[in-house]
Amino acid sequence: MSYKLYLGSGSPRRVELLTQMNIPFEQRVIEVDEVYASELKGAAITDYLAKLKGKAQQKLLQQNEIVLTADTIVWHNDVALGKPKDEAEAIEMLMSLSGKTHEVISSVCLTTVSKQTCVNAITKVTISNLSKAEITHYVKNFKPLDKAGAYGIQEWVGHIGVVKIEGAYTNVVGLPTHKTYTLLKPYFDNVTFW
Secondary structure (H helix, E strand, O other): OOOEEEEOOOOHHHHHHHHHOOOOOEEOOOOOOOOOOOOOOOHHHHHHHHHHHHHHHHOOOOOOEEEEEEEEEEEEOOEEEOOOOOHHHHHHHHHHHOOOEEEEEEEEEEEOOOOEEEEEEEEEEEEOOOOHHHHHHHHHHHOHHHOHHHOOOOOHHHHHHEEEEEOOHHHHHOOOHHHHHHHHHHHOOOOOOO
């Protein structure tokens, strides 16, 4: 049996990546309160939140339907950097990342009527020493308030500031595509995506 896939994310980057992978899907977003226990660290946070988003969709699923949910954080100095609440916090986040290496952690969860399967990916990103003027220019002009860690690697600040990546680039964009493809394949009998 082949499944119908829903993307439970409002992220335009995830929409774009799934589309580029030639995987058929419909978008269905249900907002959830992204709150997690303070003792969770690193990938345990993104795993929990990706599953939480999937649980919110589970009651709507039919037997042959599946929903893909995901969560991404920037993990730096033992602290999770999610989406900044305003421009001041975005500037503060980017100042803390400047000249250092951080981890981008994404989790992908597939939810059916009866189970959830979750995988995660970690990519290390090194950013050059950025001036406050460069950071402020980026925040004011590119409005990164919808991005974990207050930056998009595919945007201006990524082009001028990222000096090294260890791991999957698409993970930093918000969806580790290789792991997503591997996770989805068993649910699509005799279907090729190319």
